[in-house]
Amino acid sequence: MAIKEPERIWWKPYTWDEKFWVAVALLWMLTTFTFMPVYHFIGKQNPPFETYRVRNPEQFTALVDAMVEKYKVGEEEGIPVVHPEPGSDVFLQASMWQWYPILQLEKGKTYRIHVYSLDIVHGMSILPINMNFMVLPDYDYVLTLTPTTSGEYHIVCNEYCGLGHHMMVGKLYVK
């Protein structure tokens, strides 16, 4: 009994239903467990990424500015829209409370998207496809993504980043 010291016979054999349940539960857990590494190969649904330390935020900002200058094709709400070369390195910078700039990507092309935060922790939620990544200061998070669907996407911040958190919305186009 859970409230008394067990009698010495508590090492009694398992009953049939216990054995059965333990086996089934263990099997299911082993399935979910093996699934992750196996799916890494057959599903390829782990986002391929690399990470670099950023010692100097200005360096990152300089890269962003260079990209904007070179590939700018328009502007929305004061935020530049850029159409970088397909297959290239592109930059997305988070800060309180803005995603900068607006990227225009091409469907089926692979990009190395560098995301980085200038100030505090933000969350990058690409909607409506609902893919979510953390964006940290001091880390250049390089996601290798291949947009497979075209359309207009929004990037919503989903980690609390101060009072203007709910206004931190950006855009992303896939053509």
Add this chain to the structure above:
Amino acid sequence: MEFRTCSFTGLKIHKPAEDLIKWNVITAVLFLTLGGLMGLLIGITRWPSVHYLDPTYYYRYLTLHGFDALLVWIIFFEVALVHFTSAVLLNTRTVIPSAGWIAYSLMLIGAIFVNITTFAGKADVLFTSYVPLKASGVYYTGVIIFAVGALTAFGHFFANIIQAKRDGAYKHSLPLGSFGMAAASIIAVVTLAHGAVIMIPTLLWSIGLIKYLDPGTYRLIFWGLGHPSQQINVCAMVAAWYMVSAFVLGGKPVNEKLSRTAFVLYIFFINVASEHHLLVDPIFSNWHKIINTSYVMHLAVFASMVHAFAIPASMEVALREKGYTNGLFEWLKKAPWGNPAFSGTFLSIIGFGFLGGTTGVIAGTEQFNIIRHNTFFITGHFHGTVVVGTTLAFMAFSYLLMPYIFKRELIMPRLASVQPYLYFIGVSMVSIGMMAAGALGVPRRHWDITFSGAPFSFTFDPSVDMFLSIMGLGTLLAVFAGVIYVVVIIGSALFGRRVAP
């Protein structure tokens, strides 16, 4: 006359243990009241058609809700369980009661520090306080004082059982309830050590003595504290389940060996699983994440599945022995559904498994996490574990503590007997509403999903409105049931009819 004999259970109860349990339970319930009030306010803010609070207050109260409900209520109650299982259940004494009171005072002072600073607007950082978001130094000081108090309190468990062994209170092994709390206390010590490692530098950083804290490392160590502390809750909750089954029905685990092994699995396999909070962070490689979360986490989940079978099985066996042997489910029909300690426990088991458990394993899977991380789905998941599961289990257990420890009958027993059902339904609606909205991308910790004032606006699937309204209605029901609980417990403690000693 330091000991009395409980007329219900025959347990010999040490007066200082009894006092410590009483004060810890009452304090826990008061902080649950505060946390629940905050839950109401933020709940109706996230209900689109009400959208009650201003953003400043929404984030401030969200910080308090997380802290008061998740940490203060639960840990105070667990400290009560520490004394219950290491002294009362063993018919022995609490050693050095003054240490218990010191722990109690530290926790109370720490909690008050945090509450005052946050109410004063000096710590709008949410309870995770991810650096470089900065709160006032008083906030971190409060957290540290609270953690030191909690560490002392869990340490008390070991002092008590060592003394009990010397006194011959048990010979070979602890009763299962105490065994579960022993697992909880071991995890607590490890966990709170992580807390010190991260919170002390953060305090120094906030007052300017340290220049830089790495945000990635902070998140790693913070979750080294945050995730295993949920495992303390799970162990304590499961221990409470077993004890209620034994007290109410005389149920005993079909096989104690199995249940004990499952507790041991918790101790070994859960701490490292804390990385499932970092699955979409830049700091670890995919392989690291896969190995860490898959292998280790799933053995701990396996342990939960074992308990989730063993406890209802113990109830079933006990009820079958009473003669309810027809068909598969006669025992279930004839169970004491009117007893809130029983119904609360049973609903807690069901809710924890179906709502919290399944969704937790899913969200913790490397690949699936990408479509769930930081969405409202996560908030829905842990209201399934920590509210329908732990909170409801503790509520149920406290209905037993009223006669056993407070020596009072419940006031309004009718109301008390429907309370677990109302709470279960309310919080399940909250949880399911959140999860459905989150699956459609609605973010957590977000004041306005119509994005007023933002340069661009995203429009969610129209069904989101309905799911958030389900959450809103659930909020009202859950808070109503919460009020019943608080009134019954505090009312009984103060004015309940005394039971014969």
Add this chain to the structure above:
Amino acid sequence: MADKYDDEEHRNKIEAPGTLALSLIFLVVFMVLWFLHFKWLVEVWWVE
């Protein structure tokens, strides 16, 4: 009491059939939710 478990029959007994049924229902729900997530997952952007 003690002798009850000594006999061999105990090993092949089902002591808690109702709980076993409930647990299996749980398992099915778990699996369904799990596999549904695959369906949702195929839409992300690095899957050919």
